[in-house]
Amino acid sequence: MNHNISPAASASALERAAAFVWTSGRVLEQRRFELLFGGAPDGSGLAAALAAYRTPDGGYAYGLEPDIRGPEPQPLTAATALAVLQDAGRPDAASVTPVLDWLTTVTTAEGGVPAVLPTLAAYPHPPWLPVTADPAADLLTTGQVLGPALRSGVTHPWIPAAVAFARREVEAMEQTHPYGVQSALMFLDAAPDRAWAAAQADRIGKLLREQRTVLLDPAHPEDAVLAPGYAEGEYHLPHDYAPDPAGLARAWFTDEEMARSLDHLAASQEADGGWPINWAKWSATTEVEARPGVTVKALRVLRAYGRL
Template structure:
């Protein structure tokens, strides 16, 4: 339903209130979001990642406000903050609902890819609370620790960029962005083989995974020919029934859910580059 409402918002003059109601259907009494908001697990428990996804989605459609962040989101995030000052990526599900294997062994320590976007959104909405000080120390130290280890992950990098775009320490942000650009261009990070079935999917990113629009911070990494070629191939990857597929999922049902997510992403990217007829 979230993908349907987002599609309606972006392509059919939909109302942002519809997105809000779809997102809040996943909210728990503790303020976190669960219930299989991402298809990797159907468990009802609140997850930091799902709560970040909810925050990002409301921001995407212009529904988010300072009051919503402080009242509806921060109590949960503060409740799951670790001693290091950051919030975990995921928690191991406590229920017996189906889930991907990596959920059962996930490390429940503070993570850059949840803490960074949260901080970025707090800065974007000009929020200043004590929680942010230690969290920011954690984020900068984590950038220094992991260096180039996860630049292949196009799910992580945009979340890092949310922080780097809005942090007040722009000198440090510029240095980090320059390092990211250098590491992304290392041979083997961007998948250049368009015949590869995994092209554009997790672990095999292409230029559009990093530069989802001409305004993207990383757009300058790729020349016009590369972007044009990848846009053409993205169109070619569409299936006869309209979807963009993915190999990922623990069942045929979750593969279809992921295909919905992938399809919405592809349509938004194509729209950003003016490739969809109005």
């Protein structure tokens, strides 16, 4: 036995992450971790934690999405809520319909929803999240909402127009903004028209590689292009686009490229057991609140690829 190895160093990635989440996570992340990795019998605790962020009109606020503060519900926060409901095993009409009802009230004439509403202006928000008086619909948000909404199987009048909007936006995509591509994939992986989704994913994947919007080798960041306004080091790697091997984006990358990406993700775990955020840090509080969620996300990717 090597007595020079500290208990922290010899613990597994999951054990170290658990210590971090129990030390630093909000109730929401602790409940999510407990359900996904800790053997919680059901999602009732996670659903109860999410309920604290709900607003009377069916939206969600109060920092559920750490970079979006204040008591006014926002579309991006609704997308986060739907993803949590999916994890909690509550993708049913009783839980999903109120969110879609609220989204209907903020949907634009195009059929999609913007990222944030003018109501955010009165509250703290990051400089890269502009608040305008008349925000346009955005695939960035609409795609994130449609993924869990379509997977839920819930029928709702909001969905058809949103799908039509998302299809138009995907087909028009010629510049691969990383977060826009990720949102497109959330929609494409759940889109009802599987042949169309596969064809569009193939097209976007080729654009992504041509435009170098993905860091294929972490040892050579100079080979990738950072989008304007991104933080230093805010690169997107193959696992960011293909967090699950069953997703459409897995075909974009070779086994070697994916292995390098996963190696880099595993090596990014910090000394306290958590994973760092790689986007711009505009508030110490939001960084602290975001890291447990980033950590749970990293664990999910590693487990999906058999790395835990």
